[in-house]
């Protein structure tokens with residue numbers, strides 16, 4: 001079938017099953033990096049735009065403003081094209097530079113938050129404030145506010161349908177990253193509607209405050225809620241069976257290991273989810289078909305998590321992670 005719009009290419013992503021033979025289980029990787037904007041966020045971005053248009057809050061020819069670490073912004077830059085809408089992304093220096101350049105290449109306007117933030121510090125509160133201010137001051141502008149926007153979790157309904165079809169409805173567990181909580185809530189709820197026994201494990205970076213642990217800066221991009229920010233209203237804790245934390249080293253070393261051993265380039269947050277999924281399979285907490293969504297691809301992080309010097313200078317190299325993975329996948 002020949003499509004006429006790039007937006008029609010969102011979804012329909014493939015699934016890769018990696019056997020974990022010792023535990024009679026399979027790591028099911030839903031390759032969301034194959035979406036046109038390179039992440040699962042293309043789905044929720046389109047959902048937020050169409051929902052705002054349907055409600056009348058946003059008009060064709062209007063302006064959309066969003067605070068984004070990059071992937072939501074890329075998804076929005078794509079989604080607005082069909083409706084002649086201008087897109088303004090509010091970013092901080094924590095965002096991967098390549099993601100910002102992609103947004104710009106797609107016609108997005110970039111606004112950096114002012115202020116002196118360390119590179120492992122997310123200026124998310126400042127970003128939200130500036131986005132809200134811009135939406136107030138630009139005529140016809142709407143702040144998408146993904147953390148509190150119900151169209152964010154709702155945007156994953158089709159992903160759930162695809163997963164159910166691809167696995168004949170047999171998903172025993174879902175291990176997902178949690179930032180706004182939109183994907184975790186949307187996917188976990190959807191899978192549980194299909195099979196109420198599906199176990200949902202939410203993974204946040206060490207230093208993120210979603211599960212009540214102490215906050216401190218972390219390098220994982222796009223995931224977690226940093227200290228000073230409030231957990232998104234879209235996160236439904238009832239959809240989660242267990243909240244766990246992953247270190248930056250575990251996340252990044254896993255992404256490097258997966259690249260070297262499978263040929264699949266995944267981003268850092270996905271590396272963290274894969275590490276925790278394999279750990280949960282290894283300890284017997286879950287078994288069977290265990291779903292992890294490949295949120296985005298490693299191509300967006302070649303200068304950071306796939307660069308040994310960058311990792312070494314920040315003390316993020318840890319050979320123990322590869323040893324764990326080798327044992328778990330043996």
Ligand SMILES: Cc1ncc(COP(=O)(O)O)c(C=O)c1O
Pocket residue numbers: 041069070071072177178179180181182183184221222223224267269270295296
């Ligand atoms: C790379 C990456 N991982 C994880 C997440 C978290 O997803 P969610 O906001 O659905 O919790 C995001 C969100 O922007 C992301 O960009």
